[in-house]
Amino acid sequence: MDNQFSLKNYSRSKLAMPNNEKKLLLHSCCAPCAGEIMEAVAASDIQTTVYFYNPNIHPREEYEIRKDENKRFCEKLGFNFIDADYDKDNWFERIKGLENEPERGKRCTECFDMRFERSALFAHENDFRVYATTLGISRWKNMDQINKSGKRAAKRYSDIHYWDFNWRKKGGSSRMIEISKREEFYQQEYCGCVYSLRDTNKWRKKNNKDRIIRGIKFYN
Ligand code: SF4
Numbered sequence: 001m002d003n004q005f006s007l008k009n010y011s012r013s014k015l016a017m018p019n020n021e022k023k024l025l026l027h028s029c030c031a032p033c034a035g036e037i038m039e040a041v042a043a044s045d046i047q048t049t050v051y052f053y054n055p056n057i058h059p060r061e062e063y064e065i066r067k068d069e070n071k072r073f074c075e076k077l078g079f080n081f082i083d084a085d086y087d088k089d090n091w092f093e094r095i096k097g098l099e100n101e102p103e104r105g106k107r108c109t110e111c112f113d114m115r116f117e118r119s120a121l122f123a124h125e126n127d128f129r130v131y132a133t134t135l136g137i138s139r140w141k142n143m144d145q146i147n148k149s150g151k152r153a154a155k156r157y158s159d160i161h162y163w164d165f166n167w168r169k170k171g172g173s174s175r176m177i178e179i180s181k182r183e184e185f186y187q188q189e190y191c192g193c194v195y196s197l198r199d200t201n202k203w204r205k206k207n208n209k210d211r212i213i214r215g216i217k218f219y220n
Pocket of ligand 1: 196
């Protein structure tokens with residue numbers, strides 16, 4: 001029998017995790033990226049815990065908005081939500097020297113590595129065998145770069161597998177937008193770090209567009 005997130009809503013078939021595992025730790029970057037994936041795993045009866053570890057997001061108010069949106073959707077779906085550390089000082093330390101890298105460059109690799117290393121550690125310490133991330137569903141991201149980081153972090157533990165499923169395919173990208181609109185999720189306008197905010201505003205200025213005003217835009 002279908003559960004409330006019926007697979008009839010999906011053009012993809014029931015998801016199967018690596019090694020037929022049933023329990024997933026899902027690193028989540030934000031509600032819009034997580035929404036479609038969360039419904040897809042719920043429809044596939046995969047027991048999922050959402051792990052919110054994103055010390056890259058600045059400033060703090062922006063971080064709290066993104067986190068709360070994700071938490072709200074977890075509560076709606078009945079998923080466990082792990083609110084991990086906001087250790088932004090460690091993030092800045094790790095990124096030192098890479099402040100002027102372009103998006104999808106070396107800074108982003110470090111940023112992914114840091115978030116996935118912590119996710120893999122949590123998985124290892126809490127009896128998960130598989131972890132995945134919501135980051136790859138965004139068309140702004142380089143999926144190969146994300147998957148390489150995901151696998152690198154998993155390799156630290158013999159019992160952890162990184163699930164590199166392509167969430168964009170079979171309607172995933174359009175469902176991501178549909179769900180964001182239906183849920184009226186907060187719509188962030190920059191990737192997350194202070195450098196992405198700086199560079200997006202630079203691009204906007206050059207293209208005669210208004211600067212980003214944080215905290216006001218929602219999908220509708
Ligand atoms: S642009 Fe995004 S992925 Fe890259 S370092 Fe900044 S927050 Fe991390």
